[in-house]
Amino acid sequence: MDNKVKQAKYSLEFKQDAAKLVMEKKYTCQQAADSLGGSLSAIRRWVSAEKGAISATGSEQTNLGLAEREELIRLRRERNNLLMEREILKKSAVFFAKENG
Known part of the structure; x- marks a missing residue:
């Protein structure tokens, strides 16, 4: 359960x-x-x-507000997608270079 x-x-x-x-x-x-x-x-x-x-130690933390936190999460997801797309494009470029050369 x-x-x-x-x-x-x-x-x-x-x-x-x-x-x-x-x-x-x-x-x-x-x-x-x-x-x-x-x-x-x-x-x-x-x-x-x-x-x-x-913080408990008394020093200022760099906390983000709710809007900034939401934007950071969105930007991290977008970055991860772009990195993945870039890797795919690199692999396809190598593939086509081998095929043509």
């Missing part, structure tokens, strides 16, 4: 709006989680991402 819990997918706008409830409307993370039906830990992560958290 599979006991995996499916993680809900939320849009970037939803995450930003949830973080704004806490940051601007002065909701507690618990109140935001209760009113939106999300998990408390997810709300905390989103708020932390929007604020830019400070």
Whole structure:
């Protein structure tokens, strides 16, 4: 029997709006989680991402906001696809060079 819990997918706008409830409307993370039906830990992560958290050592981290994080994920996927396409093109160029020469 599979006991995996499916993680809900939320849009970037939803995450930003949830973080704004806490940051601007002065909701507690618990109140935001209760009113939106999300998990408390997810709300905390989103708020932390929007604020830019400070590490336990006290030094500034280079945390990305939610929009930047989404863009970074998208750009990494695009980069991986481009690298794969480049490898395919290299192999095909070698193949056709051998075939013609």
